[in-house]
Amino acid sequence: MTALRDQPAESLDTRGPAWLVPIYLIAVLVPISFHVGPLFLTTLRVLLLAVTLPLLVNTLRGRYGPVLATDWLLLGHALWIAVALGVNNPDRVIQQAPSVGVEFLGGYVVARAGIRSSADMLRACRLLLLGVLLTLPFALIEARTGTPPIIAMIRKLPVLGSVDILDMNRRLGVERVQAVFAHPIHYGLFCSVVFSMVFVAMKDQMGDLRRWIAAGAVAGCGFLALSSGALLAIALQVGLIAWAAIFAQVAWRWWLLLGLVTTVYIAIDLLSSRSGLQVFMTYATFSAHTAYWRLTILDWGLENIWANPIFGLGLRDWVRPSWMHSDSVDNFWLLTGMRYGLPGVGLLAAGWLVQLTRLMRLDHGPGTELGRIRTACVFTIIGLTFTLFTVHVWTNIYSFTFFVFGATAWLVQPITRTEAPEAEAPADPRRAAPIRRSGARPAFTRFPAGTDARASLARGR
Numbered sequence: 001m002t003a004l005r006d007q008p009a010e011s012l013d014t015r016g017p018a019w020l021v022p023i024y025l026i027a028v029l030v031p032i033s034f035h036v037g038p039l040f041l042t043t044l045r046v047l048l049l050a051v052t053l054p055l056l057v058n059t060l061r062g063r064y065g066p067v068l069a070t071d072w073l074l075l076g077h078a079l080w081i082a083v084a085l086g087v088n089n090p091d092r093v094i095q096q097a098p099s100v101g102v103e104f105l106g107g108y109v110v111a112r113a114g115i116r117s118s119a120d121m122l123r124a125c126r127l128l129l130l131g132v133l134l135t136l137p138f139a140l141i142e143a144r145t146g147t148p149p150i151i152a153m154i155r156k157l158p159v160l161g162s163v164d165i166l167d168m169n170r171r172l173g174v175e176r177v178q179a180v181f182a183h184p185i186h187y188g189l190f191c192s193v194v195f196s197m198v199f200v201a202m203k204d205q206m207g208d209l210r211r212w213i214a215a216g217a218v219a220g221c222g223f224l225a226l227s228s229g230a231l232l233a234i235a236l237q238v239g240l241i242a243w244a245a246i247f248a249q250v251a252w253r254w255w256l257l258l259g260l261v262t263t264v265y266i267a268i269d270l271l272s273s274r275s276g277l278q279v280f281m282t283y284a285t286f287s288a289h290t291a292y293w294r295l296t297i298l299d300w301g302l303e304n305i306w307a308n309p310i311f312g313l314g315l316r317d318w319v320r321p322s323w324m325h326s327d328s329v330d331n332f333w334l335l336t337g338m339r340y341g342l343p344g345v346g347l348l349a350a351g352w353l354v355q356l357t358r359l360m361r362l363d364h365g366p367g368t369e370l371g372r373i374r375t376a377c378v379f380t381i382i383g384l385t386f387t388l389f390t391v392h393v394w395t396n397i398y399s400f401t402f403f404v405f406g407a408t409a410w411l412v413q414p415i416t417r418t419e420a421p422e423a424e425a426p427a428d429p430r431r432a433a434p435i436r437r438s439g440a441r442p443a444f445t446r447f448p449a450g451t452d453a454r455a456s457l458a459r460g461r
Contacts, residue, residue: 017055021114021124023047024107024403028396029131031180032154033161044396045099048106055109064113065413071112073351074402077340078105080347084340088314096315107399111406121373122205124407125197132194132218139177139187139224146175163395177224185330186397188230189387191222193380193404196237201376204369228290229330229390233383240379254360294330294390296321301334305342312341332388355405356381358412370411377408 027044034041060067060075081104082097089096115121135150142148147165154162163182170176176184199215206214222230247253300320304313317327318338329335337345359378364371384404393401 018114018116018120018123020051020110021120022127024110024114025124025127025131028400028403029135029180031151031162031182031396033163034159035161042395044399045102048102048110048399052102052106052109055113056105059109059112064116065410068355068409068413070351070355070409073347073354074105074108077344077347077351080344081340084311084344085314087311088316092315103395103399104402107401107403108406111403112409115407116410118369118373121407121410122202125194125201125376126205128194129198129202129214129218132191132221133214135179135187136217136221139179139221142177142179143174143224148178148180150180151178171226174224174226176226177221179221179225181397182395184225185227185229185391186393188222188225188227189233189384189391189393189397190400191218191225192230192233192237192383192387193400194218195222195234196241196376196379196383199376200241200379201373203372227391229387232390233387236386237379237383240382244375296324297329298331298334300324301329301331301338305334305337308338308341310341310343312337312339312344314339328392330391332392334389335392352381352385352405355408355412356385359408362411374411377411380404381408 024044024047027042027047030043032043056075058064059071078101081100082093085093085097111124115124138149146167151162151165154160155165163178166176166178166183168176168184177187178184179187181187181190195215195218198218199211202211202214205211219234222234243253243257247256250256297320301318304318307319318329320327329338333345333349336348356378359374359381362374364374381404384401388401
């Protein structure tokens with residue numbers, strides 16, 4: 001039997017704990033923390049402690065569709081975190097590794113299990129849009145006053161706590177908004193993720209005017225974070241959407257874009273006194289000082305990786321010039337390599353690239369619902385990839401990042417196969433003929449979300 005590669009599938013069993021997705025998103029957006037003895041817990045961490053292990057086991061058993069290479073690569077990354085911490089910080093590995101692993105794998109498997117069809121995905125998009133819109137009035141207040149109302153209110157409650165209220169410099173004459181997250185960068189990242197999900201994936205779910213207004217509101221909330229990484233992600237998605245619309249009739253439009261970007265980068269590298277990366281960082285940040293600081297962090301971060309290539313530094317401090325008093329590293333990929341070595345960041349990057357590549361290779365045809373969802377996911381993951389080069393993520397937004405990633409898994413699972421020894425697979429598997437009431441069945445078929453596929457086969461549909 002021939003194999004159908006890189007085609008989407010809504011598995012025969014599209015049922016999953018969809019009820020878990022709204023509960024998870026509420027936990028992400030409600031920043032409540034508290035202590036139970038020596039344990040520091042948050043609403044999200046409590047939820048993930050309860051559900052991560054059973055969801056992970058069911059995922060690896062194929063309960064939520066065929067197991068993907070990405071599943072194993074991300075599990076390998078989580079296990080390597082424990083190994084690297086055991087080598088570098090044996091006194092903290094029992095406390096640190098499970099908490100990081102639960103937040104990392106928990107967000108991924110919640111989406112992996114709870115989003116199993118296009119209906120689930122669109123429901124999640126609506127919830128994300130609602131989450132952003134609910135923060136909008138509070139974000140406007142914070143942009144004027146510098147105090148996040150929701151966080152401030154939670155911190156006044158007895159026993160309960162929340163994330164710190166940050167005192168940050170104004171940008172463009174406006175206070176930076178953290179809304180319900182630990183840092184304004186995290187709020188900007190959250191909004192940037194929602195942008196394409198609203199504007200592209202939900203095209204037929206609301207009228208054009210409402211969709212434009214909703215996407216504009218999401219972009220406006222992202223702007224209030226005044227984070228260069230988040231703004232870059234939204235701008236990049238806008239550019240990709242515009243390119244797709246302008247060159248919709250050109251089949252090789254993405255190869256053309258890749259060629260243009262490569263040519264421009266090489267030209268800048270050859271003609272400028274600075275490297276292409278230095279030029280990019282200068283224009284992708286709010287100030288030359290920020291660009292210089294991030295480039296310096298990159299240089300010294302790579303030095304630390306080469307000095308500790310296998311197990312990384314763990315939670316130990318990193319080597320840097322004496323005048324760099326802050327130990328902050330505003331680059332998720334870089335810091336992952338510094339902490340857990342090349343195997344740690346390599347396993348994570350491999351899982352990320354495998355999933356993104358398979359998403360990009362899917363072909364649903366123009367104008368279909370699955371095609372729009374797939375395009376939105378690709379734009380979102382590309383924007384998120386670049387954002388993570390300019391920010392570090394922790395706590396709720398760390399888990400949410402991999403929730404978004406896990407939400408794309410159902411798209412890349414292989415189509416369910418049916419044995420049919422008397423029939424040959426179609427010459428072009430991407431255009432497999434539908435099952436007829438008489439005659440031989442093709443080797444592959446697929447069913448819309450929510451269809452009882454077994455019953456359909458029994459009826460000869």
